[in-house]
Amino acid sequence: xxxxxxxxxxxxxxxxxxxxxxxxxxxxxxxxxxxxxxxxxxxxxxxxxxxxxxxxxxxxxxxxxxxxxxxxxxxxxxxxxxxxxxxxxxxxxxxxxxxxxxxxxxxxxxxxxxxxxxxxxxxxxxxxxxxxxxxxxxxxxxxxxxxxxxxxxxxxxxxxxxxxxxxxxxxxxxxxxxxxxxxxxxxxxxxxxxxxxxxxxxxxxxxxxxxxxxxxxxxxxxxxxxxxxxxxxxxxxxxxxxxxxxxxxxxxxxxxxxxxxxxxxxxxxxxxxxxxxxxxxxxxxxxxxxxxxxxxxxxxxxxxxxxxxxxxxxxxxxxxxxxxxxxxxxxxxxxxxxxxxxxxxxxxxxxxxxxxxxxxxxxxxxxxxxxxxxxxxxxxxxxxxxxxxxxxxxxxxxxxxxxxxxxxxxxxxxxxxxxxxxxxxxxxxxxxxxxxxxxxxxxxxxxxxxxxxxxxxxxxxxxxxxxxxxxxxxxxxxxxxxxxxxxxxxxxxxxxxxxxxxxxxxxxxxxxxxxxxxxxxxx
Amino acid sequence: xxxxxxxxxxxxxxxxxxxxxxxxxxxxxxxxxxxxxxxxxxxxxxxxxxxxxxxxxxxxxxxxxxxxxxxxxxxxxxxxxxxxxxxxxxxxxxxxxxxxxxxxxxxxxxxxxxxxxxxxxxxxxxxxxxxxxxxxxxxxxxxxxxxxxxxxxxxxxx
Numbered sequence: 066x067x068x069x070x071x072x073x074x075x076x077x078x079x080x081x082x083x084x085x086x087x088x089x090x091x092x093x094x095x096x097x098x099x100x101x102x103x104x105x106x107x108x109x110x111x112x113x114x115x116x117x118x119x120x121x122x123x124x125x126x127x128x129x130x131x132x133x134x135x136x137x138x139x140x141x142x143x144x145x146x147x148x149x150x151x152x153x154x155x156x157x158x159x160x161x162x163x164x165x166x167x168x169x170x171x172x173x174x175x176x177x178x179x180x181x182x183x184x185x186x187x188x189x190x191x192x193x194x195x196x197x198x199x200x201x202x203x204x205x206x207x208x209x210x211x212x213x214x215x216x217x218x219x220x221x222x223x224x225x226x227x228x229x230x231x232x233x234x235x236x237x238x239x240x241x242x243x244x245x246x247x248x249x250x251x252x253x254x255x256x257x258x259x260x261x262x263x264x265x266x267x268x269x270x271x272x273x274x275x276x277x278x279x280x281x282x283x284x285x286x287x288x289x290x291x292x293x294x295x296x297x298x299x300x301x302x303x304x305x306x307x308x309x310x311x312x313x314x315x316x317x318x319x320x321x322x323x324x325x326x327x328x329x330x331x332x333x334x335x336x337x338x339x340x341x342x343x344x345x346x347x348x349x350x351x352x353x354x355x356x357x358x359x360x361x362x363x364x365x366x367x368x369x370x371x372x373x374x375x376x377x378x379x380x381x382x383x384x385x386x387x388x389x390x391x392x393x394x395x396x397x398x399x400x401x402x403x404x405x406x407x408x409x410x411x412x413x414x415x416x417x418x419x420x421x422x423x424x425x426x427x428x429x430x431x432x433x434x435x436x437x438x439x440x441x442x443x444x445x446x447x448x449x450x451x452x453x454x455x456x457x458x459x460x461x462x463x464x465x466x467x468x469x470x471x472x473x474x475x476x477x478x479x480x481x482x483x484x485x486x487x488x489x490x491x492x493x494x495x496x497x498x499x500x501x502x503x504x505x506x507x508x509x510x511x512x513x514x515x516x517x518x519x520x521x522x523x524x525x526x527x528x529x530x531x532x533x534x535x536x537x538x539x540x541x542x543x544x545x546x547x548x549x550x551x552x553x554x555x556x557x558x559x560x561x562x563x564x565x566x567x568x569x570x571x572x573x574x575x576x577x578x579x580x581x582x583x584x585x586x587x588x
Numbered sequence: 589x590x591x592x593x594x595x596x597x598x599x600x601x602x603x604x605x606x607x608x609x610x611x612x613x614x615x616x617x618x619x620x621x622x623x624x625x626x627x628x629x630x631x632x633x634x635x636x637x638x639x640x641x642x643x644x645x646x647x648x649x650x651x652x653x654x655x656x657x658x659x660x661x662x663x664x665x666x667x668x669x670x671x672x673x674x675x676x677x678x679x680x681x682x683x684x685x686x687x688x689x690x691x692x693x694x695x696x697x698x699x700x701x702x703x704x705x706x707x708x709x710x711x712x713x714x715x716x717x718x719x720x721x722x723x724x725x726x727x728x729x730x731x732x733x734x735x736x737x738x739x740x741x742x743x744x745x746x
Binding site: 165178 | 741
């Protein structure tokens, strides 16, 4: 569609373009006489072009271009519709469908340009003279005309509208003007990286074996060609699970919104497998990526297992603790309930040999005598029925000390050593041959169990003999906690329970220690 | 092998260059002509390649590029020692569903600001271009500058 009064040119090209020698001739309609090749003629042919300098209303119609090559011939028909253009006269505006307007787009907020398209053979010299907007010449500094282009800085919405470019065409010394109308629209273009709104590198609790579908939500700008997909191990899930198809990617859906497009892509697990846990499944959208990671729910079998184990362990620990607390009572109760009374047939005569520092003067010495000669026999012998060998009470006078100890210790099941703080025992336990022999016998020869009783708290063992230190380390010591009154002692106090616990299990004659009061009442 | 991909349909859009010339399919050739009333630009089809990790990074999205009607795809082949842009009768989805990238049909679509370039994956450094004076067939070229325009504006039909 061409407007009247303007120069017009049309190029006849043979597609596909060949390098062959071609002969092109233009004809009007079915006229046998070709279009003139005289450059002065208003309508003439120049190389493959047909030129109208200028176009008139009468030139409308069908033209044909005949292309002859060595072995073929082509005929191209061109229908020229000519109309009168009323530039800048809005009352007589041409209908849009009969318009030769160019359509161009400027991009909002950017520096952009319009182009004046002038398509003429090289014999025509073209010079762009003016740009118009809405019929007014453009003179603003924001616009800059260079060559065939009009550069527009910082495009705004007001830049849309009807533009025109005016050019001077010189051909064979004659001047013509070409006026192109350009309808300009302004379009907003947004570019940037896609945003993944879900997932957000989060975990999902899911039962083993259950189905699962997760949707990746993406917002991306219009006109993007980004790939959106789910990947595992840097491979698309559909390819990774190509055989089993256990995990599949769903179809992508898109919803165009005003500013951007909202996309969703699903990933579906037919059945969540053990290998799916703690492994990132990554949703990709162009350069953006975000993952989900599957986790066992809090009430999963593994958690039960762990919980059960913890409960069992704490129960075992509690039992051990309670046993430790009541060990002595339990053992004493067991002995009284189940062990038979009567003499143990081990060839021993005494249950314990009592070793103590030699009596000295003073209250502590009195206390020691009280304990060894009164309280010990009272509780262990009379109440509990044990038989003790107390040196200084039970030996036969006149016997050599060494031989007495040597013989007697072999007849005893336990060795009870009573120690007092250093000030009292100094020089006694350390040097007396009796103690040395006893301890030696007990530790080396018989492997006898030793019961160490501290009369008072002994803070410092450094000056004690090595044997005593060893015994304390191996068997521990029992701290005397009673008083030294002549009043009856009960075998059921904590101290005596500890002593009895360390004494032999079976003894004669009674099964359990009688209470002191009971005994006293009988006497 | 079954269908790997998630997309059912390729993207549809129009491409014009920065001189406001649209792509037109005429006489079996793809040419760029000034956009006017009555000039119907060809609808291009685009679809992202499924295997971007196997191709060069930071060059843009590797995409297959074709026309909606006729159903052809753009491809780059060497012809008489020269990389040449051709149109092959080809369903773009068939390329998309291949288990490997089909390099002659692939272009790196690089969106830089408002413009896009389409660089051949088979011939790196060669871009789809049109002659600046217009009414020329599309080619691929290494000459980025005044003779050829390689900057285009892609508008998708949503």
